[in-house]
Amino acid sequence: MTQCFFSQNNMKYVDHKDVEILKKFLNPHARLLSRVKTGVCAKNQRKLAQAVKRARFMGLLPYITR
């Protein structure tokens, strides 16, 4: 059983400016991966989704690729 990436690294917040981290949780179409695939706990998955949406709005991540 894998532990949540954010809990494992003691990351209390998911920052929308941490683009390199957020990219790890996106598929080739730039869509957010599901919890089954990310292995992130529900609480942090919600934070992750919020951060990705903010990063997209700010043009740090694309809405869609390919």
Add this chain to the structure above:
Amino acid sequence: MTENITTDTPDVGPSASEVLDEGKKIYEVSYWLVPLIAEEGVPAKVTEIKDALTKFGATLVSEEMPKMQPIAYNMKKVIKNDRHTFSNGYFGWIKFEGEIENTEAIGKWFKDSDDIIRHLVISTVRGDTRAPKKLQTSRTEGEPATISKPGVGAAGAKKDVKESEKPAAPISEAELDKTIEELVVE
């Protein structure tokens, strides 16, 4: 008369852990400056932004100077009745402590500015929310220090186990001796 102040409030939300003035919270505004500004003119623009924030009663906490970088998709902005499309710009952010009522006015100032392509005001905490530079490295020793891949849920983990469990080709003792002898001869 003294007021009863409860200090044992549960730690909920980012602002609860910090003692702030009534009605004040920590906010962060991230913004894109237009690439039409020369590199030397950026600090002046940042000072202008900071002055505007101070004017709205904000106290600056931390900031990052805008850096030129590509935007993930083209952004449009009308500047003096001219529609511009930008594919890069200067991205920066400022953290400040301000009153809730003023955030709307701050947002409007950013929106009306001709030098700012886009901005986002969010509620945050005083400390650094960014990920630490050195993240969790791979668990097995001897491997190069890499960030552990999060994209391995149940399915991914199984795949990894399968790959690692692949048995090596069985070698009998006689064969092993033979190969050692060959090596010694050489």
